[in-house]
Amino acid sequence: MRPPFYSRYVIIALVLGLLGLGIVVQMVRINYSTSAQELIDKSANYQGLEETVYPARGTIFDRSGYILATNQIAYEVGIDLKFVTDPESIAFSAANLLDLDYAEVFEMASTPASDESENRYFVLASYVEEEKIIELQKLKDSYAERRAEQKTITPSLSGLVWTAMEQRSYPEGDLASNVLGFYNYFSRETAQGVYGVEEAYNRLLTGTPEEVFMPNDPYLVEELPKINPGASLVLTIDRDIQAMVQDELAKAIEWSGAEGGTIIVADPETGEILGMSSSPFFDPNKYWAYEETFPGPTPYNRAVGDAYEPGSVFKVITMAAALDAGLVEPTTTYTDSSGVYWVENTWPIYNWDGGAWGEQTMLGCMQHSLNVCLAHVAVDLLEEDLFYDYVQAFGFGRSTGIDLAGEANYPLRLPDNNQWVVLDLATNSFGQGIAVTPIQMVEAVSAIANDGKMMAPHIVRSVVDEGQQYNVAPQVISSPVSAEAARTLTDMLTVAMEEEASSALVEGYSLAGKTGTAEIPTELGYTSTQTNTSFVGWGPSDDPKFVVYVWLEKPTISKWGSEVAAPVFHDVVKKLVVLMKIPPDVIRHQLSSN
Amino acid sequence: MKKRLLQAHKQSPWRVQMQWIGLFLLGLVLVSAITGVYLSISAQAAAAGRNIQSLNYEINLINDEIADLTTDLAAAQSVEKMMKRAKELGFRMLDPNEAVYIEVPGLDPYAELELAPPRVNVLQETPLIQPTYKSSLWDWFVSNIWQVSAETTGGGN
Numbered sequence: 001m002r003p004p005f006y007s008r009y010v011i012i013a014l015v016l017g018l019l020g021l022g023i024v025v026q027m028v029r030i031n032y033s034t035s036a037q038e039l040i041d042k043s044a045n046y047q048g049l050e051e052t053v054y055p056a057r058g059t060i061f062d063r064s065g066y067i068l069a070t071n072q073i074a075y076e077v078g079i080d081l082k083f084v085t086d087p088e089s090i091a092f093s094a095a096n097l098l099d100l101d102y103a104e105v106f107e108m109a110s111t112p113a114s115d116e117s118e119n120r121y122f123v124l125a126s127y128v129e130e131e132k133i134i135e136l137q138k139l140k141d142s143y144a145e146r147r148a149e150q151k152t153i154t155p156s157l158s159g160l161v162w163t164a165m166e167q168r169s170y171p172e173g174d175l176a177s178n179v180l181g182f183y184n185y186f187s188r189e190t191a192q193g194v195y196g197v198e199e200a201y202n203r204l205l206t207g208t209p210e211e212v213f214m215p216n217d218p219y220l221v222e223e224l225p226k227i228n229p230g231a232s233l234v235l236t237i238d239r240d241i242q243a244m245v246q247d248e249l250a251k252a253i254e255w256s257g258a259e260g261g262t263i264i265v266a267d268p269e270t271g272e273i274l275g276m277s278s279s280p281f282f283d284p285n286k287y288w289a290y291e292e293t294f295p296g297p298t299p300y301n302r303a304v305g306d307a308y309e310p311g312s313v314f315k316v317i318t319m320a321a322a323l324d325a326g327l328v329e330p331t332t333t334y335t336d337s338s339g340v341y342w343v344e345n346t347w348p349i350y351n352w353d354g355g356a357w358g359e360q361t362m363l364g365c366m367q368h369s370l371n372v373c374l375a376h377v378a379v380d381l382l383e384e385d386l387f388y389d390y391v392q393a394f395g396f397g398r399s400t401g402i403d404l405a406g407e408a409n410y411p412l413r414l415p416d417n418n419q420w421v422v423l424d425l426a427t428n429s430f431g432q433g434i435a436v437t438p439i440q441m442v443e444a445v446s447a448i449a450n451d452g453k454m455m456a457p458h459i460v461r462s463v464v465d466e467g468q469q470y471n472v473a474p475q476v477i478s479s480p481v482s483a484e485a486a487r488t489l490t491d492m493l494t495v496a497m498e499e500e501a502s503s504a505l506v507e508g509y510s511l512a513g514k515t516g517t518a519e520i521p522t523e524l525g526y527t528s529t530q531t532n533t534s535f536v537g538w539g540p541s542d543d544p545k546f547v548v549y550v551w552l553e554k555p556t557i558s559k560w561g562s563e564v565a566a567p568v569f570h571d572v573v574k575k576l577v578v579l580m581k582i583p584p585d586v587i588r589h590q591l592s593s594n
Numbered sequence: 595m596k597k598r599l600l601q602a603h604k605q606s607p608w609r610v611q612m613q614w615i616g617l618f619l620l621g622l623v624l625v626s627a628i629t630g631v632y633l634s635i636s637a638q639a640a641a642a643g644r645n646i647q648s649l650n651y652e653i654n655l656i657n658d659e660i661a662d663l664t665t666d667l668a669a670a671q672s673v674e675k676m677m678k679r680a681k682e683l684g685f686r687m688l689d690p691n692e693a694v695y696i697e698v699p700g701l702d703p704y705a706e707l708e709l710a711p712p713r714v715n716v717l718q719e720t721p722l723i724q725p726t727y728k729s730s731l732w733d734w735f736v737s738n739i740w741q742v743s744a745e746t747t748g749g750g751n
Contacts, residue, residue, distance in 0.1 A: 171668035218643030
């Protein structure tokens with residue numbers, strides 16, 4: 001006997017069974033349908049976000065730990081259409097606070113959120129300052145209060161959103177900008193260091209970005225992986241010396257009417273660059289103004305990126321070679337009877353004043369900067385093989401390898417070159433017909449100031465990465481001359497400066513140095529009246545702690561290095577000895593004898 | 595001889611029903627308890643997940659704030675501002691011949707700046723005794739015979 005309502009139970013069971021079967025069939029059908037992958041992809045969008053987490057770019061410090069380059073937070077402001085209720089208020093506030101076009105913002109904010117052909121998010125402004133975000137937040141809050149009071153849905157900034165983003169910051173403004181370079185952060189994916197340390201150490205500073213999945217499902221959330229920031233750099237630059245050098249260069253350019261210039265201060269014992277300034281001055285916080293500041297081929301850093309004929313400062317190299325080769329001594333004489341030196345009886349070489357200086361010792365030749373004397377030393381005594389061996393040993397004709405981007409190098413014209421003639425040897429001896437960069441001159445002269453040992457010039461002192469510090473050890477590149485020859489030349493130039501009563505002298509300090517005045521070649525030869533004026537000096541003479549190189553391009557106040565560059569050297573050194581805590585010679589000798 | 599007692603009557607129906615109801619309620623309580631524990635743990639896991647998200651966000655905010663404050667501090671200590679303050683306070687650049695110099699033994703104004711401990715080279719430890727000398731016959735058998743036979747027979751994946 002069947003229970004009561006049996007047929008009803010059967011019908012209900014059949015209906016439910018069929019319903020379940022229908023669900024199973026539908027599940028199988030969907031899984032094997034052509035749009036299955038599309039649905040899977042769509043669902044993936046709701047699972048979370050795959051984000052690239054960029055490590056913080058490394059900080060750059062000066063040698064004392066002052067920050068030269070770091071990061072700060074700016075904001076990207078955009079419109080998220082899903083939440084927009086009042087396009088007018090959004091457009092009004094964006095126009096007022098972010099200086100945007102009202103109509104343009106209104107049009108974006110009025111886009112229907114359901115319109116999938118349009119982006120659901122619009123970027124309104126990038127790198128907005130925090131102060132403006134605070135104002136926007138205040139406005140948003142005040143609108144919310146007003147809505148609560150009036151019980152309306154407007155005014156509202158709902159949908160106007162902002163997210164934090166990292167921005168490179170140079171708190172010292174234009175200080176050392178020619179050394180630092182800049183970071184073009186505007187497009188994060190393509191951002192990179194440009195020029196200077198920022199470019200040379202870009203990979204280290206950047207660190208390694210990581211792809212991280214940010215799930216929406218709270219069960220899948222995990223702690224974000226620890227992403228190490230980019231390595232930080234400690235530079236050899238002393239910011240006080242840098243500021244002083246930059247200030248002196250700016251004053252010198254204004255005073256002399258020069259087109260540009262550079263000043264380098266280096267430690268000859270280590271090759272560390274303590275200060276390096278180059279015109280024009282540039283604030284890397286506004287790197288987008290780069291093309292206005294550096295029009296055409298203007299180098300970003302003349303100290304490393306501009307080769308020029310150095311003129312008489314190069315006589316230091318010629319004399320060092322002759323002394324080291326034992327071909328001359330300070331007392332060796334040369335008689336300048338006519339004021340002209342004939343190269344192979346064909347090409348005449350004249351002194352800077354066109355005059356004849358009679359019998360001169362090598363000391364006198366350097367003191368009076370006699371071209372004919374140095375041409376004689378190079379052509380008759382050193383001859384081409386020895387001369388160019390020394391020139392190359394001093395690092396000319398190749399890059400110094402300084403850790404800054406954009407180093408220029410002009411190859412030497414050597415005797416094995418078809419275009420080389422003996423006249424080149426004669427003119428090269430006093431710095432004409434040869435192109436060098438200021439950093440090459442500093443590297444070479446540092447060897448003379450450092451007992452013949454040439455140190456690799458460098459700008460980074462330490463690298464701090466993953467909690468460990470790696471200190472860069474000073475490197476000896478070579479010893480182009482003996483310690484004896486280097487000391488002899490230093491003594492010669494010290495005496496020469498004192499006897500000449502050079503305007504480069506600083507009271508209380510013995511200094512060695514040499515002026516340079518170089519005519520600027522044109523397509524027709526040395527026809528221009530404009531010159532490059534320079535001065536290279538080091539001190540204290542008996543224990544050199546610094547090398548200072550000054551180059552002023554095309555000054556209008558005077559064409560002579562002794563009148564333009566030498567006084568600048570004086571001003572720099574007078575402040576430098578205070579900043580480097582170097583006492584006057586008398587006190588220093590007293591202290592060392594105690 | 596033991597006496598054997600036999601139940602003469604069935605249990606009354608209400609007792610049987612009560613037993614079934616009791617069993618059902620016991621099952622219900624057990625299921626409820628398990629569900630409650632599961633829900634509680636799930637809720638805690640979800641809350642922890644949200645908490646992690648919130649803490650990650652907070653960490654980012656704090657890092658941003660640190661970066662901003664560091665920049666502000668660096669700007670406040672910039673050469674330009676310090677020089678301005680020094681001038682306002684009546685300081686001027688020292689003439690080297692006016693200065694009084696005192697020798698301070700051991701003071702190196704140009705000592706290396708230490709921002710982190712120096713780099714340590716991590717040496718790979720190399721055992722004094724080669725593993726071969728410490729392996730048992732069984733280890734040797736596993737590492738040589740077994741693996742070789744697995745490779746030759748195509749075993750392993």
